[in-house]
Amino acid sequence: MEKHQETSGQINIELNEDVAEGIYSNLVMIGHSNTEFVFDFIRILPGVPKAKVKSRIIMTPEHAKRFLAALSDNIDKYEEAFGRIKQTEDAPRFPMNFGGTMGEA
Secondary structure: OEOOOOOOOOEEEEHHHHOOOOOOEEEEEEEEOOEEEEEEEOOOOOOOOOOOEEEEEOOHHHHHHHHHHHHHHHHHHHHHHHHHOOOOOOOOOOOOOOOEEEEEE
């Protein structure tokens, strides 16, 4: 179990082995209401007709906006170090809707 030590003004964060391994996802479905954003991280495998939600993260709108800013900052830093991330124009479209307003990433 890994622990990050608390220093002045910082939070002590614990990362256990199971969580540290991570979960692979190649699709995220995003829904929102007036009080929260719901991120369903999904793994789709070729030739398998059913995809599974591997993790669901729920955030307040304020935290979702902070997450967006942090992700954007990290992508900028990644591209500075390793070059532009290429995106294909013909990204697959998945007609899934779990209710509410949806987005894809």
